[in-house]
Amino acid sequence: RAVELLGLPEDRPCLLLDVGCGSGLSGDYISDEGHYWIGMDISPAMLDVAVEREVEGDLLLADVGHGIPFRPGVFDGCISISAVQWLCNADKKSHSPPKRLYRFFSTLYTALARGSRAVLQLYPENSEQLELITAQAMRAGFTGGMVVDYPNSTKAKKFFLCLFVGTSGTLPKGLGTECADGEEIHQANFTNERMRFRNAKGKSVKKSRDWILEKKERRRRQGKEVRADTKYTGRKRRPRF
Numbered sequence: 001r002a003v004e005l006l007g008l009p010e011d012r013p014c015l016l017l018d019v020g021c022g023s024g025l026s027g028d029y030i031s032d033e034g035h036y037w038i039g040m041d042i043s044p045a046m047l048d049v050a051v052e053r054e055v056e057g058d059l060l061l062a063d064v065g066h067g068i069p070f071r072p073g074v075f076d077g078c079i080s081i082s083a084v085q086w087l088c089n090a091d092k093k094s095h096s097p098p099k100r101l102y103r104f105f106s107t108l109y110t111a112l113a114r115g116s117r118a119v120l121q122l123y124p125e126n127s128e129q130l131e132l133i134t135a136q137a138m139r140a141g142f143t144g145g146m147v148v149d150y151p152n153s154t155k156a157k158k159f160f161l162c163l164f165v166g167t168s169g170t171l172p173k174g175l176g177t178e179c180a181d182g183e184e185i186h187q188a189n190f191t192n193e194r195m196r197f198r199n200a201k202g203k204s205v206k207k208s209r210d211w212i213l214e215k216k217e218r219r220r221r222q223g224k225e226v227r228a229d230t231k232y233t234g235r236k237r238r239p240r241f
Helices: 004-008 025-032 043-050 084-088 099-110 127-139 179-203 210-222
Strands: 015-019 035-039 057-063 075-081 111-121 143-151 159-164
Touching: 004 025, 004 111, 004 159, 015 025, 015 099, 025 035, 025 075, 035 043, 035 127, 043 057, 043 084, 075 099, 084 099, 084 179, 099 111, 099 127, 127 143, 127 159
Parallel strands: 015 035, 015 075, 035 057, 075 111
Antiparallel strands: 111 159, 143 159
């Protein structure tokens, strides 16, 4: 959903920043969509898991409260899944949540290309925390606002801070905003089905031989060492006793 809200062009691959990438689950989806990504996370243990999983993106151990350490305009977009709200915590005496948030948003604004977007999915504790995050984003130069999916549902409700760089775009509509509470599950299932058929049209089925060959070719273009293709590539093995 976060990648969908970015509104990326379909005719070319993009370079994305994943803030709070963790073990790289979001990055797997970005790679499957044909884009490149760099992930940042403060947890060495989570990044170790990402390395063990051999994710395709590059990984950086860093505290985003200290800023985004990349050249200006290098990224075509940014996503973050359940990470930004942690900047509101003062884990050390030296931590000031407003200053850390402003440092994050101001350097993120610089690192993003003009006309791009940042979509940050978060779980705010209360309205004051949400207002603090939004205010610091706007102070850093972003425009945009909050997109709320399924606002009437306790389980499916999701907050997405959708930010624009350099241009004031039209804020996307949240899913489920025009449905009654009892209809939301049906609407969510429809959305998942639509995504499945769209992937089936133009992309190889995950874990198939074609999918594996495409993934290996992407890794070769990135300069990574990949095993040679053989007639056994992608072949299903018999289950062991």
